[in-house]
Amino acid sequence: MRPPEELRSDFPALSQAAHGHPLAYLDNAATTQKPKAVLDAVRTFYEKDYANVHRGLYDLSVRATEAFESSRRRVADFLEASSPEEIVFTRGTTEAINLLAFSAGRSLLRHGDGVLLTEMEHHSNLVPWQMLGASGIRLHFLPVEDEEGTIDWNQIEELAKKHRIRLLAFTHVSNSLGKVNPAAEICARARSLGLLTLVDAAQSAGHQHLSVREMGCDFLAFSGHKMCAPTGIGALYGRRELLDALCPYQTGGEMVTEVRLDRSSWKAPPHRFEAGTPNIGGAIGLRAAIDYLQTVGLDAVEKHASALAAYAAAGLASIPGIRILGPCDHRAGIVSFVLEKVHAHDLVAFLDQEGLALRAGDHCNQPLLRKFGLAATARASFYLYNVREEVDRLIEAVEKTRRYFAG
Amino acid sequence: MELDELYREAILDHARHPRNFGELEGSDRSASATNVGCGDAIRLFLRLSPAGRIEAIRFSGSGCAISTASASLLTLAVQGQSSEEAQALSARIQRLLTGTSAPQDDLPGDLAALAGVRRFPQRVGCAMLSWHALEEALRGPEKSPA
Numbered sequence: 001m002r003p004p005e006e007l008r009s010d011f012p013a014l015s016q017a018a019h020g021h022p023l024a025y026l027d028n029a030a031t032t033q034k035p036k037a038v039l040d041a042v043r044t045f046y047e048k049d050y051a052n053v054h055r056g057l058y059d060l061s062v063r064a065t066e067a068f069e070s071s072r073r074r075v076a077d078f079l080e081a082s083s084p085e086e087i088v089f090t091r092g093t094t095e096a097i098n099l100l101a102f103s104a105g106r107s108l109l110r111h112g113d114g115v116l117l118t119e120m121e122h123h124s125n126l127v128p129w130q131m132l133g134a135s136g137i138r139l140h141f142l143p144v145e146d147e148e149g150t151i152d153w154n155q156i157e158e159l160a161k162k163h164r165i166r167l168l169a170f171t172h173v174s175n176s177l178g179k180v181n182p183a184a185e186i187c188a189r190a191r192s193l194g195l196l197t198l199v200d201a202a203q204s205a206g207h208q209h210l211s212v213r214e215m216g217c218d219f220l221a222f223s224g225h226k227m228c229a230p231t232g233i234g235a236l237y238g239r240r241e242l243l244d245a246l247c248p249y250q251t252g253g254e255m256v257t258e259v260r261l262d263r264s265s266w267k268a269p270p271h272r273f274e275a276g277t278p279n280i281g282g283a284i285g286l287r288a289a290i291d292y293l294q295t296v297g298l299d300a301v302e303k304h305a306s307a308l309a310a311y312a313a314a315g316l317a318s319i320p321g322i323r324i325l326g327p328c329d330h331r332a333g334i335v336s337f338v339l340e341k342v343h344a345h346d347l348v349a350f351l352d353q354e355g356l357a358l359r360a361g362d363h364c365n366q367p368l369l370r371k372f373g374l375a376a377t378a379r380a381s382f383y384l385y386n387v388r389e390e391v392d393r394l395i396e397a398v399e400k401t402r403r404y405f406a407g
Numbered sequence: 408m409e410l411d412e413l414y415r416e417a418i419l420d421h422a423r424h425p426r427n428f429g430e431l432e433g434s435d436r437s438a439s440a441t442n443v444g445c446g447d448a449i450r451l452f453l454r455l456s457p458a459g460r461i462e463a464i465r466f467s468g469s470g471c472a473i474s475t476a477s478a479s480l481l482t483l484a485v486q487g488q489s490s491e492e493a494q495a496l497s498a499r500i501q502r503l504l505t506g507t508s509a510p511q512d513d514l515p516g517d518l519a520a521l522a523g524v525r526r527f528p529q530r531v532g533c534a535m536l537s538w539h540a541l542e543e544a545l546r547g548p549e550k551s552p553a
Contacts, residue, residue: 019409341423342472343447343469343470343471343472343475344445344471345445345447345471345473345530345533346414346471346472346473349410349413349527349530350410353409353410360445361444361445361446362445362446366446369446375445375446375447375448375469376445376446376447404414405419405423405472407419407423
């Protein structure tokens with residue numbers, strides 16, 4: 001990997017100051033900054049190749065369509081899917097999971113079936129499934145056993161048999177704990193029990209090498225904006241025969257073959273699931289982001305962020321009264337922590353004054369934090385452009401804040 | 408430091424040592440308010456005298472220094488007030504925090520210390536949390552909590 005100090009210069013937003021300090025952007029689990037290559041690709045597309053897709057017979061529309069569909073092919077390569085038809089563009093992970101829950105609830109799942117989730121799911125991989133309660137589909141949960149994020153995946157078998165589980169949906173990397181779940185192993189186990197699987201890859205896509213082939217999942221959802229792409233673009237991967245079996249989610253233009261006043265018929269996937277004009281510019285940006293990340297090297301990105309998180313966790317651990325969540329070993333680039341007697345909001349307000357941008361709150365993980373007796377944590381999350389010097393500043397600033405509130 | 412304006416001494420004192428903290432035995436009104444953005448939750452308990460004055464008031468819950476201090480200051484400020492007086496004070500605090508009125512030094516107790524929040528719009532919700540609960544509690548007898 002090019003050194004992170006050098007990669008930083010690819011990201012215009014990172015060169016700004018914050019409260020008189022160089023900005024240390026440590027909120028990458030929420031969203032990532034954009035490299036110039038992505039910004040330029042989007043701008044060039046709008047300046048030279050933009051028109052609506054799949055409609056016009058004129059050259060400009062043909063070019064726009066080709067650019068859009070080539071982005072789909074790029075995403076399919078990126079995920080090692082069998083074909084571009086397995087990639088449905090969505091606004092992001094949230095819309096991808098809503099699409100799957102809505103459509104699976106009407107076409108793959110039946111009244112009395114169960115969906116198995118874990119207690120560490122982001123609200124976006126929980127609430128859409130709750131909506132299926134009205135259809136008689138029940139939710140069951142693999143418990144998180146400790147603050148390291150341990151889950152006993154052996155329980156899948158017993159729960160699956162007891163509750164007629166049809167689908168297991170789980171996060172690849174926990175957005176608040178930084179726990180990495182063994183996706184391939186889990187999917188293999190689920191498959192042997194006849195369960196469908198959805199992997200929430202919001203925190204892993206663009207942060208490590210991903211392959212739906214190696215993982216053996218049936219569905220996978222991710223967001224572009226957490227991997228250098230613009231907001232409003234992401235994708236749902238689904239195995240071809242499963243997407244074929246799913247009813248549409250949103251309906252309208254672009255997703256139909258024949259429309260009569262009283263009925264319509266649907267296109268084949270993926271277009272069946274892409275009603276209306278899609279986020280064409282976003283897809284172009286996503287393609288550029290994938291190009292950028294693959295040039296940098298995803299294995300190196302993973303190693304770098306993980307090493308920074310381990311360094312941060314070790315340094316923060318020396319501060320009196322600190323409690324660090326997440327695994328002791330093999331942590332993704334995420335460190336959540338709480339400081340005794342200092343609320344996470346007060347803490348990040350102080351860190352902000354030092355130019356450090358961190359998130360505080362429940363991280364859309366209310367059930368998990370409640371289980372730990374917490375309402376909010378501060379979270380530092382790292383990406384390819386973060387450097388050790390930023391972690392040193394973080395540790396020093398947390399210690400300074402502790403002293404301030406200790407009075 | 409810019410933040411000293413927000414975390415004034417009185418705020419830090421009340422955050423570290425909140426007054427009237429804990430549930431109130433024999434309360435006849437209570438209401439809670441939550442800040443969905445950060446998970447802060449505050450519950451106010453109060454007892455009204457036959458004449459309708461706030462005879463006793465306490466609060467429970469968890470929150471940041473700003474929301475805790477504001478709640479603590481609130482309990483001191485509205486003690487003995489009528490419902491109308493307390494509501495008027497709440498409206499004044501709201502105007503103070505949102506900058507539609509000048510910082511006033513005639514606010515009771517250390518309430519003026521809340522003026523520092525004006526420069527941090529992202530924290531106004533923290534400071535207003537307990538005041539919203541107060542208004543809710545004064546509007547009527549407690550509805551059974553959901």
